Amino acid sequence: MRRLPLLSLLLLTACSSGADSAEEADTPAEASPADNAATVEALRVHCAELLERPEIEAEEVEVQHILIAFDGAERSKATRSKAEAEALAAELYERILAGEDFDGLVKEYTDDSHPGIYAMTIGPRRAGVYPRGQMVAAFGDTGWRLAVGQVGVAAWHEKNSPFGWHIVKRTR
Numbered sequence: 001m002r003r004l005p006l007l008s009l010l011l012l013t014a015c016s017s018g019a020d021s022a023e024e025a026d027t028p029a030e031a032s033p034a035d036n037a038a039t040v041e042a043l044r045v046h047c048a049e050l051l052e053r054p055e056i057e058a059e060e061v062e063v064q065h066i067l068i069a070f071d072g073a074e075r076s077k078a079t080r081s082k083a084e085a086e087a088l089a090a091e092l093y094e095r096i097l098a099g100e101d102f103d104g105l106v107k108e109y110t111d112d113s114h115p116g117i118y119a120m121t122i123g124p125r126r127a128g129v130y131p132r133g134q135m136v137a138a139f140g141d142t143g144w145r146l147a148v149g150q151v152g153v154a155a156w157h158e159k160n161s162p163f164g165w166h167i168v169k170r171t172r
Contacts, residue, residue, distance in 0.1 A: 036087055043090035047155040055144040060129065062119040062172040063143045064102065066092060069111035069164035073156065076164065078111050082156065089153060089165035096151050102169050111164065117171065139166055146170040 069076040070085035080088070092105055107114050119129040120140055132140040138154035138161035146152050147170065154166040 039090040040087055047153050050145055050152045053145045060121040061143045063168050063170050064117045066106050066110045066167040067112040067164055073164045074162035085164055093153050093167055142168045
């Protein structure tokens with residue numbers, strides 16, 4: 001039996017609760033601090049579980065990503081705090097799981113350049129394809145743990161992901 005990640009369970013619970021009236025359904029609710037904390041915690045669980053998955057055997061992967069940087073991250077021009085960046089990454093990941101357009105979110109939120117598509121290989125560099133070892137470690141570690149079409153998140157880490165949080169979608 002397949003286990004659902006905590007974030008999926010939270011989303012299923014939120015989606016199944018429904019609104020009491022049509023008016024409530026049309027009015028966006030402010031997220032409470034507890035909701036934000038639960039979303040961030042679910043993201044942390046997802047990141048840890050993703051790293052426990054075995055890597056997919058593939059010579060090459062291509063990914064698109066949303067970089068959520070923060071003030072103080074390597075090469076960052078972002079002004080948000082590290083906590084704000086993590087909360088934004090959690091919110092965007094939740095929205096992606098709910099079906100929001102990934103490329104649209106890349107255009108709106110990435111602290112990298114759009115389209116944020118990178119091909120990586122375990123072999124030698126070729127035109128437009130980077131050797132895995134020349135990429136940020138967490139970027140490749142995430143990309144090689146996803147099936148085509150899947151989305152995962154590499155959490156900020158001072159050595160493995162010094163630029164911030166990477167929300168990664170494997171495209172091929």
